[in-house]
Amino acid sequence: MSTAEATPLSACPACVALPATEALAEARRRAAEAGIVLSVPGLGDAQDMTRAEEAARALPGVGRARVNLTQKRLSVTATPEVTAERLIGALAAQGIEAHELDPALLTSTENELRGRDLLMRLGVAGFSMMNIMLLSVAVWSGAEAATRDLFHWLSAMIALPTLAFAGQPFFASAYASLKARRLGMDVPISLALILSSAISLFETIKGGEHAYFDAAVSLCFFLLIGRYLDFRSRAAARSAAEELAALEVPRAIRLEDGAERLVPIAEIAAGDLVLVRPGGRMPVDGEVTAGQSELDRSLLTGETLPVRAVAGTLVSAGEVNLTGPLTVRVTAAGRDSSLHRMADLVAVAESTRNRYMSLADRVARRYSPSVHILALASFIGWMIHSGGDVRLAVNVAAAVLIITCPCALALAVPSVVTAASGKLFRKGLLIKDGTALERLAEVDAIVFDKTGTLTLGTPDLVPGAQRAGDLAVARALASGSSHPLSRALAAGDGPRAEVTEIAERPGYGVEGRFQGQAVRLGRADWVGAVGGEETSAWLQVGNEPPVEFRFADRLRPGAAELVAALKAEGIPVKLLSGDSAGPVARLASELGIADWKAGVLPAEKAAEVEALRAEGRRVLMVGDGLNDTVALAAAHVSISPASALDAARVASDIVLLGRDLAPISDALRIARVARRRIKQNFGLSLAYNAVAVPVALVGLATPLIAAVAMSTSSLTVTLNALRLR
Amino acid sequence: METLTILIPVSLFLGGLGLVAFIWALRTRQYEDPEGDARRILRKDWDDKPAP
Known part of the structure; x- marks a missing residue:
């Protein structure tokens, strides 16, 4: 992902410097990058990186494959015949899990520019701070008269342009909050920056003793660090949300006068005919007009038992078609579909959660006015005490503003959040919401969904009393079908009988001939048995009584450990x-x-969560289906696996990228440690203020004391955050 | 004292050089994948044309 890769460097090195060429290169780079982007959450080290890139490059037609390990993405440029599915298949063969991302939705360009802009200001502020600090050493160590003035003037010449450039984010946001008649954190910050540089300039002109240029610039530098870290974790959360929206690339096969055309879901309208192949997910709500099949509704209702679908059956978006192709007449697509109607309920449930106020906000709300009052009080106090010496009073007020400026406070939260979310991302958890980590730390009750959350949602054969012969016949029959139960049967090791004329009867099962007898494997009613409420397939050999094969959902790896750890x-x-x-x-x-x-209905799930909340519990909801969506939004904090329906992923705060559930218990632990660190950081910075503010109030704060107090408090806070394990 | 008139501009110039290098690195997108780049450099396979 570099300008150089799109610009032929060797051809014309000087061209890179020309702005016009740069714009051209940028456009070309965008076009080239609009290839295929895959999310590869499992990549851990250099070997994985090489394996992923080589697996992608091994496919004919692939031009360039590059892993971005920080974002865990693989971007591939290739000829049109290389599809995302083939790439995912090639990666899966190497044991690498990958999901397709929609490159059009990954609009990180603006984010990137803002991040680079902040980083640039940070760099400029850092450069000036170093130089001014060095110049200040001379003043601190006792330079006098003309020498001191020279150093003050030099500092002013570096500091003033720097503050004008690097302080812009604060000035802009302070102006915005003043216009909205609020006192944000940025108002005292801007006031401190402007007042201290103004008084320092005045003192420099008058040949005075104290100038706060060093303090003002280092203040700006530390605050920019906090701002940048904050921006980074926000951007990561935002891009996580974008990544999830991009995770499902919705397409559907539309039948146009009998011809099939793959079109984006947005182009589907009510009344269109849509073909859904076996294994495909219903892209729309509709009514089956042709075909027979079975539907897996587990994502919507949680039931594992497949449902039959014939002409006239109503289907909703999100159901999975299992056996035969279905033609569906669309009744509602996109925003009108049942998937999106759930959004209203989710919005209602979410409004309670949006009232959550983060620790930082709570502290800032009390801190920010008190800074102003303190500075004003010191100004008035010194005016009275000194008998109207404005210069002295302004000096003291500026020192108070600099010392109390929420420098460490502004670093206290972002540094911890950055450290913690980085840790969690490495464990495969994407944090979508800024306050999710804090809320996760408060959790004292957990609600799980079953299908797809504690289990993988894929069936496994339960060993039963079937005869070996029957099992062999069933395996042979099952290998002719792509139904999930058949695949589970066929996956087992063991002998296979010689079954001929295997044919699938969509919606019923598979039949064939074995030793001259007709054999059937499929639904209970098809072979003349009475089905129970367990997931099972039935085998009938000739006219013998049918034999049942039971299936159970497989546990998600890490589920048992997680529940044990929680207990x-x-x-x-x-x-x-x-x-x-x-x-x-x-x-x-x-x-x-x-x-x-x-047998809990979606609304009941939410009610259960509400009931727990009414008991004073803070609930973590872990779920993946549409029926969990409302409960996910109603819970204090929520997690959903990446395999979940997009509605569920949107409603939850944290998304689990891998298959393993075990990282959830790590996440709880890290969240608690992070919360403790945030509180410690607040304590540390308040302690610094408690020591330094009285010194400033009595007018003893020299620029040296201001600079030392600020740097040490910021450094301790950052180091404390990095201690997070 | 006269040395200051030389030393201060020199130190500012050197610092400015660092700043320019930083801005250059920023604009050529060298901070896009810090983790991947850190590991790429340790790979054993010979790559005579490393993609930037």
Whole structure:
């Protein structure tokens, strides 16, 4: 991702310097980059990086493949025949998990520019600070008369342009908040910067003893660090949200006079005919007009049992088509679909959470007015005391403003949040919301969803009393179908019978011939059996009574460890599932969760969460389905796996990128440590103020004391944040 | 004291050189993937045309 890669450097090195060429190169770079972007959350080290890049390059047609390890993205430029699916397949063969991202949605350009702008101001402020500090050493060590004036003038010549340039973010935001008649943190900051440089300039002209240029510039520098870190964690959260929106590239196959065309979902309108292949997800709400199949509704309702779909069946967006192709007449697409109607409920539930005020805001709200009052009081006090010496009074007031300026305070939160979210990102957790970390630290109850959250949502054969012969026949039949149950059966090791004439009957099952007899594997009612509420497939050989094959959902890796760890910590765990009682009870006993409920409707899930909240609990909700969405938004803080439906990912604060659930317990621990560090940091910076402010108030704060107090408090706060393990 | 008239401009110039280098690095997007670049440099495979 560099300008140089798009600009042929060797051809014309000087061209790079020309602005016109740069713009051209930028345009060319954008065009080249609009290839394929994949999210690769699992990449950890240099070997992974090489493997991913080589796996991508090995595909014919791939031009350039480059991993960005910081963002965990792989960008690939390739000829049109290379699709994201093929790349994902090639990476999966190397054991690398990848998701497609929509490059058009990753509009990080503006963010990038803002980040670079802040970094540039930070660099300029840092450069000036170093130089002014060196010049100040001479003043501090006792330079007098003309020498001191010379150094003051030099400092002024460096400091004033620097402050005018590097202080702009603060001035702009202070102006904005004054216009809105509020006193933000930036008002005292701007006041301190302007007042201290004005009084210092005045003192320099008059040949006075004290000039605060060094303090003013270092103040600006430290505050910019805080601002940059804050911006970075916000940008990371924002790009996480964008990344998730981009994760699902919604397309649908539209039937146009019998011809199939792949179109973006936005172009689908009600009344269109859409073809959904087996294994595909319903892109729209609609009614089946042709075809027979089975639908997996687990993402929407939590039930693991597939439902039959024939002509006339109503389908909703998000359901997965299992066996046969279905033609669907669209009744609602995009924003009108049932997926998006859920958004209203989510918005209502979220409004309660938006009232959460972060620690930093709470401190700032009290701190900011008191700074003004303190400075004003010292000004008035010294005016009275000195009998109207304005110069002295302004000097003291400026010193008070500089000392009390929330320098360490502004660093206290961003430095910890940056350290913590970096740690969590490395463990595969994306933080989408700025205050999520703080809220996570307060959690004292956890609610889990079952299907897709504690389990993977893919079935596994439960060993039963079937005869080996039946199993062999079932395996042979199952290998002819792509139904999830069939795939689970076929995946098992063991002998396969010689079954011929295997044919899939969409919506029913698979049939074939074995030793002259007709054999069938499929739904209970198709083979003449009575189905229970368990997920199962039935096998009938000839006219013998049907044999049942039971399936259970597989546990997500790390689920057992996570529940055990939570119980060890004494955090109550609750399981709420839309699935039937049998599978839920089995899973609950397997994990040792005593508190569970089955057959819960979406609104009931939210009500359960609300009830816990009313008890004074702060609930962490972990879920993935549409039926969890409202509960996710209603909970104090929420986590959803990356495999979740986009509505659920949007509603939750944190997204788990990998398959493993274990990082959640790490996340809880890190969040608690981070919260403790933030509080310690506030304590540290307040302690510095408690020592330094009285010194400033009695008029003893020399520029040296101001500079030392500010730098040490900022450094201690930052180092304390970096201590986070 | 006369040395100051030489030394101060020299030190400012050298510092400015550092600042220009920083701005150059920023504008050529060298801070895009700090983690990846840190690891790329330690890779064993020979790459005579490293993509920037």
